[in-house]
Structure formats: C-alpha cells, structure tokens
C-alpha cells in the first residue's frame with residue numbers, strides 16, 4: 001500500500017467531501033465533520049498518497065462514533081462510523097489501513113468495537129472480516145442509521161488478546 005494514514009485536520013474537510021463526491025455518496029455536513037474532529041470521544045482519519053500532505057486529494061477517510069446510550073440491540077460503545085476509499089484507489093489496502101488505525105484507537109479505550117452495515121454491502125462485510133466481526137442483530141435501523149432496502153446488520157468484534 002502506497003498510502004499513509006493520519007488523524008484528520010480541519011483543512012481536510014473539503015478533501016473529504018471530494019472523496020465522497022468521487023464515490024457518488026451523499027455529502028456529509030461539513031459542520032458535523034468539524035464537530036467530529038474536535039470530539040475527544042471520536043477519531044477521524046485520512047489516507048494520503050505516501051510522501052504527500054494530501055494536496056491533490058485524499059485517497060480515503062474513515063471515522064469512529066461513540067454512542068453513549070443503547071438503542072435496542074445496538075449498545076452504547078465505540079463504533080466504526082463510516083469509511084470511504086476513492087473508487088480509483090480501492091483494493092490496494094487503504095480500507096484495511098484506515099480500519100486498523102481506527103480499531104487500534106478503539107482498543108485503547110474499549111474491549112469491544114461495533115459497526116453497522118447494509119446487508120447488501122458485500123465489500124464492506126468482506127473488508128471487516130479479518131478483525132473477526134460477527135453478526136449480532138439485523139434491523140431496518142440502528143441508532144440514527146436507516147438502511148436502503150431495509151436490512152442492516154450490527155457487527156461486533158472483541159479486542160485481540162495480543163497486539164496485531
């Protein structure tokens with residue numbers, strides 16, 4: 001993988017929006033991204049081409065989300081809160097690196113990590129398999145995420161007993 005992962009900065013927000021646009025995904029609210037960057041209970045990371053600062057564009061980004069309360073089957077805790085890799089940079093390990101960085105951060109704070117995924121998103125489900133995520137529940141929505149097609153999966157992984 002010819003990319004580096006680092007915590008996101010305010011100057012990355014426009015580049016994150018560009019990644020979402022390139023991927024044809026709904027654009028996040030910039031002010032909510034800025035709030036996430038300042039939130040000590042969350043991590044936002046970006047991947048840049050090795051040796052560049054991100055000028056010319058980010059290759060991908062991801063964030064975590066901390067839910068302070070349960071929502072039926074979805075408990076309070078640290079969640080992987082979304083990841084996008086630029087379409088022209090996929091299948092080169094960037095999604096793996098962005099996820100490893102977020103999980104390393106979560107494992108310093110918790111024994112379990114969670115994420116929710118549309119049941120039809122095979123790429124995402126396959127990506128997360130290597131960390132041992134297992135299905136806990138299915139529902140049309142978890143916390144504030146509602147799934148197109150009506151089927152979402154709640155996944156859980158346990159902190160490894162030895163560092164990866």
Ligand SMILES: CC(C)(COP(=O)(O)OP(=O)(O)OC[C@H]1O[C@@H](n2cnc3c(N)ncnc32)[C@H](O)[C@@H]1OP(=O)(O)O)[C@@H](O)C(=O)NCCC(=O)NCCS
Pocket residue numbers: 023082083084085086089090091092093094095096097116117118121122123124126127128
């Ligand atoms: C899911 C996503 C982040 C993967 O990013 P990526 O950089 O391509 O992931 P990696 O290169 O690290 O892939 C690691 C492994 O995940 C699995 N994987 C990734 N994408 C896959 C796909 N489309 N189909 C099947 N398996 C896939 C493979 O096992 C892959 O290993 P391999 O390339 O050696 O076969 C990317 O496809 C994406 O941005 N998708 C759109 C946004 C999205 O769906 N986000 C997840 C929301 S929960």
